[in-house]
Amino acid sequence: MSKYSLTPYEKRQPHWGVTLLSVLGLLIVVIVVVSMNTGYMRLSPSEVLHTLSGQGTPQQKLILFDFRLPRIVISLLVGAGFAVSGCILQSLSRNPLAEPATLGISAGAGFAVILFISFVPASSAASIFMLPLLALAGAGLTAALIYVLAFRREEGLSPTRLVLIGIAVAAGINAFQLVLALRLDPENYQFVAIWMAGKIWGGDWRFVQALLPWILILVPFSIYKARVLNVLNLGDQTSTGLGAPVERERLLLLATAVALAGACVSVSGGIGFVGLIGPHLARRLVGPRHQILLPACALIGGLLLLTADTLGRWILQPSEIPAGVVVAIIGAPYFLYLLAKSRA
Amino acid sequence: MVSSKTMKISGRKWVGAGCMAMILFLSACGSNNTADTANSGSAATTAPSAAATTAPSEPKTVTDSMGHKVTVPANPQRVLGSYLEDQLVTLGVTPVAQWSVANGIQDYLSAELKDVPTISYDLPLEAVTSFAPDFIIVGSESSVQNGLYDQLNKVAPTYVLGNEINKNWRKGLTTIGELLGKSAEAEQAIKNYDQKAAEAKGKLTGAVGSQSAAVLWLVQKNFFLVDETQASGSVLYTDLGMTPPNLVTEIPADQKAAWNPVSLEKLSELTADHIFLVNSDKAEGSEILNSAIWKGIPAVKAGHVYELSSTGSWLYSGANANGKTIDDVLKLLVK
Known part of the structure; x- marks a missing residue:
């Protein structure tokens, strides 16, 4: 990670990390306010304020509290989840390209969800709380498969092989997904297609309830494990030399990352790039120490996805662009820029 | 804002504090909302019942x-x-x-x-x-x-x-x-439609007997055949008594959609006497209709292709749509 030679982190002032986290927090508040004012229905900032203080019309309350706010909270949670998951995966595999989407974990989770949609009629009501669990199972199975395929007794987990096998598995799963999707009736297919593009479609407090426990437990847990991640990031031999129970810790952290990604996929579909760019941005800003890197990832991921979802709602009104597409449109050029810069 | 003393606290504690703040913020959002949802919910249900006081019947x-x-x-x-x-x-x-x-x-x-x-x-x-x-x-x-x-x-x-x-x-x-x-209006509309269909069927049988006809939808260079029971298919085959063509009856039951994709090659086997063509590609030139395969289809050779505008009713179902479809059929086949 030493090639990021002139990052803001290295030019930092004292107390940089804390300042940065506060700035990110403030930015999130700003975007939340903007997002509350963005949508099909015109709500002026004063009307929003009015409604927030509990005095709006029933219609305004409905829009703000039942449609916009849950979506905002879900964007923040999903963004944070993907970014933290990506950060853990990148550190574990010591590969900057690792993230839930490239490793096929998102695809596995998505496949489980699509299987469910295809074979269980839409009328069954239990699906909201079932989806995270299903996605989790799919993500877990895929991760296990990739781990088994990429692991070699002599050399341990090779970072390159992990990513290559992940990409291959993801391609296979996507092919199956397509076959399955082609057999769906048009309306289900449309749902699946939009879902695969990554749309924050679960604009409902129950989705927040379904997702919140995962984020609230797993993100702090990974931050608690920050020192282990710092050590594992040095490579297997060094970590073992430093006295870390490498295999056990790695499995535990891998499971954490997979669970985070699975829970997020179940609510938002396959949003890539957040898990890739979030950690990269965060690392440039706050450096490689996971104690501060992981919280920065969570905040940046949330900020990215919320911004993307807000833009997606606004650019082509009245139709919406899935947040995943917006993230990719913003994310790809930035990522190319990063690559070009790190070469030079 | 931050004193020099607190700055010495290790990064991990700061992180913990940050998490706590986030958790508190989020959970505050959540709990606020549950109350407000209930409010807006009840408000939404009172509105219609207020209107109901002026109406004769009860919700x-x-x-x-x-x-x-x-x-x-x-x-x-x-x-x-x-x-x-x-x-x-x-x-x-x-x-x-x-x-x-x-x-x-x-x-x-x-x-x-x-x-x-x-x-x-x-x-x-x-x-x-x-x-x-x-x-x-x-x-x-x-x-x-x-x-x-x-x-x-x-x-x-x-x-x-x-x-x-x-x-x-x-x-x-x-x-x-x-x-x-x-309910009365619905019953009347169905009765009116059935009567219209019966009259049309009489005229049509007089003109063409029970010849076969296919409804083809051309959109983005792909052809689709209507199912026997859907949209204009139900009008032609059920209400007007025309015979569905071989390609429609050959579709396995478990693969039926309202509009079934059919390749141009497969179309060459179509034995229908008449083809109703809903052309959504007209603006793009619909070049596929100039191909040798298309021109070799028996009904096309015989000049029994009737092109319909994509703005018509043939893609839709309902008393209104089907009524308009019947009008089209009569206009085209009963001279």
Whole structure:
């Protein structure tokens, strides 16, 4: 990670990390306010304020509290989840390209969800709380498969092989997904297609309830494990030399990352790039120490996805662009820029 | 803001504090909301009942195809039934908004729905709210899955017809008629349609007997064949007594869709006496119709191809659409 030679982190002032986290927090508040004012229905900032203080019309309350706010909270949670998951995966595999989407974990989770949609009629009501669990199972199975395929007794987990096998598995799963999707009736297919593009479609407090426990437990847990991640990031031999129970810790952290990604996929579909760019941005800003890197990832991921979802709602009104597409449109050029810069 | 003493606290504690703040913020959002949801929910349900005081009948509670208990306002004034406009118009109800996709609306209803604003097919919640409907009817279960139903139901009582009923326009019309207190109109409309169809069948049999006819839809260089029981297919084969062509009857039952894709090569085996061609590619030139294979199809050779505008009723179902389809058939085949 030493090639990021002139990052803001290295030019930092004292107390940089804390300042940065506060700035990110403030930015999130700003975007939340903007997002509350963005949508099909015109709500002026004063009307929003009015409604927030509990005095709006029933219609305004409905829009703000039942449609916009849950979506905002879900964007923040999903963004944070993907970014933290990506950060853990990148550190574990010591590969900057690792993230839930490239490793096929998102695809596995998505496949489980699509299987469910295809074979269980839409009328069954239990699906909201079932989806995270299903996605989790799919993500877990895929991760296990990739781990088994990429692991070699002599050399341990090779970072390159992990990513290559992940990409291959993801391609296979996507092919199956397509076959399955082609057999769906048009309306289900449309749902699946939009879902695969990554749309924050679960604009409902129950989705927040379904997702919140995962984020609230797993993100702090990974931050608690920050020192282990710092050590594992040095490579297997060094970590073992430093006295870390490498295999056990790695499995535990891998499971954490997979669970985070699975829970997020179940609510938002396959949003890539957040898990890739979030950690990269965060690392440039706050450096490689996971104690501060992981919280920065969570905040940046949330900020990215919320911004993307807000833009997606606004650019082509009245139709919406899935947040995943917006993230990719913003994310790809930035990522190319990063690559070009790190070469030079 | 931050004293030098607190700065010495290790990074990990700061991180912990940050998490706590985030958790508190989020959970505050959550708990606020539950109270407000309840508020807005009750507000939404009081609005229609206020309107009901002026109406003669009482609001009634019914169960829809997904098992929801739905309280239908006594005399709904602002009905939203996306893609059910044919049924609503037949019953004399003007919806508050009409179905639309990026490239159009149901053109054959443009006279009846002239001043009705459009709403996107996927029912964006804020758009639905902006029309302030007092009753929402949804056609298919799958269009409101994964929580969308509950969201719509917060805007106004929402009734899901379900595929079983929706794919048969007679059943759909009867059900919607019952919901809106217009059963008599629904019954009358079906009776009128059946009578019109019977008369047309008489004329048609006199002109062409029970010859076979195919309905082909050309869109983006692909052909689709209508199913026997859907849209213009049900009109031709069930109501007017024409014979479905070989390619339609050969489709295995478990692979049937309303519109079945068929390749140009496969079309060369089509033995229909007549082809009704709904051409959505006219603007793009529809070059596929100049191909040798197309020109080799027996009905094409015989000059029995009737091109229909994509703005017509042939892609749709309903008393109104099917009536217009019958008019087209008579105009084209009964000279």
